[in-house]
Amino acid sequence: MGKEKPKYCEICGAPIRGPGHIIRIEGSELLVCDRCYEKYAHKKPGTFSIMPTGRQPTRRTYSRPPSRPKPAPKPRTERPLVAEEIVEDYAERVYQAIQRSKKSYQELAQEIGLSMNDLRAIAHGHREPTIKEARKLEKYFKIKLIESVESEVQEKKIIPRNYEPTLGDIANVRIKKRKK
Structure with missing residues (x-):
């Protein structure tokens, strides 16, 4: 007999070693790896979802080589x-x-x-x-x-780094008065 086709976890996509586990999530039966089985098998139905919740993913940090110190910025002379x-x-x-x-x-x-x-x-x-x-x-x-x-030199408006624009910032809204 030929080699058996490798199985992949239906949640995380990792290759499954061994027979794998079948769990029920939101009415569907899924073949999952050991790690996903431990994570999801013991949860009560309806209390969780594997769908993204809108939370920001955790950022991976990579080590960088030490950088050279940046030279001090030159003082800007205000010229028209x-x-x-x-x-x-x-x-x-x-x-x-x-x-x-x-x-x-x-x-x-x-x-x-x-x-x-x-x-x-x-x-x-x-x-x-x-x-x-x-x-x-x-x-x-x-x-x-x-x-x-x-x-005249116009000063740049400084926008904080964590600022997220609202719809009102993006859209140029014109409100028209109704005729009565």
Whole structure:
């Protein structure tokens, strides 16, 4: 006769050595290992469940090699944030610079490195140039299109490590009043 097929515990999945044990849990008969038999066989029916209860599993701890001490954090000097913005009258400045150059849009577009449509749209105010495009235009025409704007440093809100967000924290709830 061939080798007998190995049996596995229907609760924990461990291979069963020997005949195993049959126990009744929540109306079902299960083949279990010695350890699960000791754990569950003597319980009164209906007083327990092997289903997860929602409790957090115990964390396994692993030994780590000793770590080097972290260097002391550098003191942060509060300096304002500097943001770059395109000036409001960019279209007028670019258009006047184009008129002064006395060149066609096609010639200028090739020399600056922009498409003719982009250059025309920026000059006529149909769209605002990106910072990269504005730098190209500033360099070519020697005009000012980018201004630095200082903004206040906003302090980060410190959230405790053990904080669990509530539904209200996640959802942006808008309450509408009913019409009577």
